[in-house]
Amino acid sequence: LHYRQARFLISAATLAQCPTDVGAEVAFAGRSNAGKSSAINALTSQKALARISKTPGRTQLINYFTIGETGRHLVDLPGYGYAKVPEKVKREWQTHLSNYLRNRQALRGLVLLMDVRHPLSEFDQMMLGWANEARMPVHILLTKSDKLKRGPAAASLQKVRHALKEWEDLVSVQLFSSLKYDGVEQAHAKLDEWLAD
Ligand code: GDP
Numbered sequence: 001l002h003y004r005q006a007r008f009l010i011s012a013a014t015l016a017q018c019p020t021d022v023g024a025e026v027a028f029a030g031r032s033n034a035g036k037s038s039a040i041n042a043l044t045s046q047k048a049l050a051r052i053s054k055t056p057g058r059t060q061l062i063n064y065f066t067i068g069e070t071g072r073h074l075v076d077l078p079g080y081g082y083a084k085v086p087e088k089v090k091r092e093w094q095t096h097l098s099n100y101l102r103n104r105q106a107l108r109g110l111v112l113l114m115d116v117r118h119p120l121s122e123f124d125q126m127m128l129g130w131a132n133e134a135r136m137p138v139h140i141l142l143t144k145s146d147k148l149k150r151g152p153a154a155a156s157l158q159k160v161r162h163a164l165k166e167w168e169d170l171v172s173v174q175l176f177s178s179l180k181y182d183g184v185e186q187a188h189a190k191l192d193e194w195l196a197d
Contacts (some may be wrong), residue, residue, distance in 0.1 A: 001192055002068020009073070013059040015099050019064060024195050025070030025106045029097070030113030031123050032079035035143035039113055040065075040076060043187055050076055054083040060093060062100065073106070073196050080123045093128070101130045104136035109137040111187070116142040116175065118157050120163060121163035132167060139190045140164075141176040141183065 010158035012018045030036040049065065063076040077100070078093055085093075101110065110131050114124055121144060131138045140160060145153045153175055164171045172190065176183035 001072065001188075001195055002186055003043055003188065003191070004045045005068035006046060006049055006065045006074060008049065009064040009066045011063050013061055014096060015103060017098060018062060018100075018104070020072070021105045023106050023107050025064075025073035025075050025104075026109050026191055026194050027075040027077050027100070028111045028113065028144075029077040029120055029127055030079065031081040032159050033081075033113075034079075034113040034115050035141075035176075035178060036076065036079060036113045038145060039111075039141055039176060039187075040074065042178040042181055042184055043191070044074075059090070060096075062096075067195075069195070074191075075107075081121070089132055097127070098130045100129075102134045107136065107191070109139060111139050111141060111190075113141045113176075115161075116148055119156060119160050124150065128164070128167070128171070132170065135170065135173050137194070138171045139187070140171065141187060141196075142173065142175040143152060143176050143178065145159075145175040145182060146177040146180045 010019060028036055028040060030065050040050040041047060060078045063132060065074040067074060077097060080093060112127055114125060128138060142160065157173060157175055160173050174186050176187060
C-alpha cells in the first residue's frame with residue numbers, strides 16, 4: 001500500500017468524533033516516549049507527519065491519517081504515561097482507548113510500540129488485555145533496537161515472545177529502529193496484511 005502518500009486527516013477527542021466507522025484502519029499505541037511518532041514517520045517515509053500529535057493539548061486526541069488507498073487509515077492513539085497527568089484524565093484516556101478497541105468495526109489491528117529496553121510495562125499489559133478481550137490482533141514493535149547490540153536485542157525479542165506465548169495466534173513481535181529504518185519492510189508486510197480487502 002502507498003504509505004508514503006500518508007496525509008493528516010482529522011483529530012478526534014472521542015469515538016463519536018472519529019470518521020464514519022467503515023473501511024479499514026490500523027491503530028498505533030504506546031507509552032509516551034516509546035518512539036511512536038518516529039515509527040509512524042519512518043513507516044510513511046515522512047519527516048513530521050506524526051508531529052501534529054505532539055502539539056500541546058493535542059496529546060489526548062486520536063489522529064487519523066489517510067494513505068494512498070481510499071477507505072484505509074492509520075490511527076495515532078494518545079500516548080500514555082505522561083508524568084504529570086491527573087488520575088481523572090488517566091481514567092478518561094483508559095475509557096476512550098478501551099471503547100475504541102472494543103467498538104471500532106473498522107479496526108483491523110493494533111500496533112503496540114515498546115522501547116526494546118523496557119518492554120511490557122503496566123500500560124502495555126493493559127492494552128494487551130483489552131486487545132485480547134476484543135480478539136484484536138496485535139503487532140508489537142520493539143523500538144529503538146539500534147540502542148542495543150544484536151545479542152541483547154535478540155534476547156529482548158525472545159523474552160517478549162515467550163511472555164506472550166499463550167496469545168501467539170493474535171500477537172506478533174519484531175525489532176524496529178526508526179533511526180536505522182530497520183524492520184520497516186516487516187512492519188509494512190503486517191500493515192498490508194491487515195489493510196488488504
Ligand atoms: P513518542 O512519544 O512515542 O511519539 O516518541 P518519539 O517518537 O517522540 O521518540 C521519543 C524519543 O526517542 C525521541 O528523542 C526520539 O528521537 C527517540 N527515538 C525514537 N525512535 C528511535 C530509534 O529508532 N532509535 C533511537 N536511537 N532513538 C529513537
